[in-house]
Amino acid sequence: MDFDYSFRWNVAFKALPDMLAxxxxxxxxxxxxxxxxxxxALALTAMHxxxxxxxxxxxxxxxxxxxxxxxxxxxxxLYFGLGALDIHLSSWFALVAGITFNNxxxxxxxxxxxxxxxxxxxxxAARSLGLSSFQAYRLIVVPQLLRIVFYPMTNQMVWAxxxxxxxxxxxxxxxxTGVTQAYNVLTFRTFEFFAIAAVLYYxxxxxxxxxxxxxxWRLFRY
Amino acid sequence: MFSTDFSxxxxxxxxxxxxxTLRLTLWAxxxxxxxxxxxxxxxxxxxRATLPLGWLLDVFRxxxxxxxxxxxxxxxSIAGINxxxxxxxxxxxxxxxxxxxxxxxxxxVLAxxxxxxxAARSLGLSYLQTLRYIVLPMAARVSFPxxxxxxxGVLKDTSLVLWIGIIELLRASQSIVTRIQEPILVxxxxxxxxxxxxxxxxxLGCRVEQGWQEHD
Numbered sequence: 203m204d205f206d207y208s209f210r211w212n213v214a215f216k217a218l219p220d221m222l223a224x225x226x227x228x229x230x231x232x233x234x235x236x237x238x239x240x241x242x243a244l245a246l247t248a249m250h251x252x253x254x255x256x257x258x259x260x261x262x263x264x265x266x267x268x269x270x271x272x273x274x275x276x277x278x279x280l281y282f283g284l285g286a287l288d289i290h291l292s293s294w295f296a297l298v299a300g301i302t303f304n305n306x307x308x309x310x311x312x313x314x315x316x317x318x319x320x321x322x323x324x325x326x327a328a329r330s331l332g333l334s335s336f337q338a339y340r341l342i343v344v345p346q347l348l349r350i351v352f353y354p355m356t357n358q359m360v361w362a363x364x365x366x367x368x369x370x371x372x373x374x375x376x377x378x379t380g381v382t383q384a385y386n387v388l389t390f391r392t393f394e395f396f397a398i399a400a401v402l403y404y405x406x407x408x409x410x411x412x413x414x415x416x417x418x419w420r421l422f423r424y
Numbered sequence: 425m426f427s428t429d430f431s432x433x434x435x436x437x438x439x440x441x442x443x444x445t446l447r448l449t450l451w452a453x454x455x456x457x458x459x460x461x462x463x464x465x466x467x468x469x470x471x472r473a474t475l476p477l478g479w480l481l482d483v484f485r486x487x488x489x490x491x492x493x494x495x496x497x498x499x500x501s502i503a504g505i506n507x508x509x510x511x512x513x514x515x516x517x518x519x520x521x522x523x524x525x526x527x528x529x530x531x532x533v534l535a536x537x538x539x540x541x542x543a544a545r546s547l548g549l550s551y552l553q554t555l556r557y558i559v560l561p562m563a564a565r566v567s568f569p570x571x572x573x574x575x576x577g578v579l580k581d582t583s584l585v586l587w588i589g590i591i592e593l594l595r596a597s598q599s600i601v602t603r604i605q606e607p608i609l610v611x612x613x614x615x616x617x618x619x620x621x622x623x624x625x626x627x628l629g630c631r632v633e634q635g636w637q638e639h640d
Contacts, residue, residue: 272584272594367488392498393499400487403491
């Protein structure tokens with residue numbers, strides 16, 4: 203083992219402002235994929251217990267494909283697969299859509315578990331009070347469900363942040379990993395740049411968890 | 425009407441890739457489970473003393489795997505260790521897997537009621553005997569479903585090793601796509617392979633779990 207490498211941290215620290223801007227893009231991408239993921243997951247959860255077999259089939263297929271194939275494969279499918287059908291998505295859009303697809307699958311499974319904790323009699327009570335079935339779902343089931351699945355959702359949010367790093371594989375260059383890779387290609391200071399990126403990702407992940415704690419403390423006081 | 429350049433040797437190439445994926449998963453799970461069991465036991469029995477270990481393992485769960493691969497790979501060349509990319513892939517995935525297994529096994533050990541341990545101790549079993557015959561078997565049953573989940577996660581995360589130049593299933597299908605330009609077909613085959621592997625592992629886990637439940 204011969205160690206004759208001199209670290210040049212100052213080169214890497216000069217790129218810090220750009221990397222912080224990239225971090226912001228990363229957070230934005232993850233938040234967007236999470237918002238759409240939750241909405242789709244709620245729809246999938248409702249579809250799971252729908253009377254129509256087609257809807258049930260769609261929900262089951264979505265969840266099992268999202269959970270049984272790698273996230274990178276899903277992004278490839280959207281980026282290269284749809285490209286072959288002359289639907290050319292930007293790498294950012296393919297990334298967001300891929301992570302959303304993945305998030306929705308995992309969240310739907312969490313929601314389905316959480317739904318078991320909500321007695322079905324509540325829906326019946328809501329219906330007999332005159333709420334439509336959509337109103338009962340939106341006003342009675344969903345608020346309680348979100349409370350039960352809040353911690354799994356926090357985990358999923360952290361995973362969404364980590365998954366955004368896959369964008370670089372389909373050529374995204376303005377998220378944290380993308381910016382890091384761009385600098386890496388210019389300077390070949392791989393270790394320094396990626397070490398800083400790792401620290402930034404760690405801080406973002408911890409920030410998400412801290413924010414979730416604060417939010418839970420504020421939301422679930424009653 | 426439907427013609428394709430996808431040949432039998434392409435399929436063979438992809439199957440070889442799938443075999444690399446499986447081998448990576450197995451090695452990672454082996455490293456991860458053994459160290460995860462040790463760390464998990466330590467974390468459960470000595471929570472205060474092993475707090476730094478908990479923080480360290482948490483880092484591997486909070487940094488993207490892709491970046492961990494790049495960091496280990498470049499450290500490998502910086503320090504002149506000269507491991508093969510495959511070994512690095514196994515090591516990184518193994519540590520990543522250990523950080524998850526630790527939590528799973530820690531949860532399982534903590535799920536063993538304290539009264540059961542006290543009962544075992546008062547029956548005259550030594551501390552190690554209690555651990556070996558009472559705590560670990562009970563903890564194993566509780567943590568098994570979580571462990572299967574971790575291995576399914578690792579199977580899917582092996583796809584990221586393509587970044588450090590290992591030709592596994594996804595990379596293999598990508599190079600075939602580059603040649604025959606039929607991404608949908610090739611990627612669907614790759615997806616089906618991943619699906620079958622995941623599904624097989626999940627089914628296997630389910631059977632083991634059911635087999636254990638018979639003795640409860």
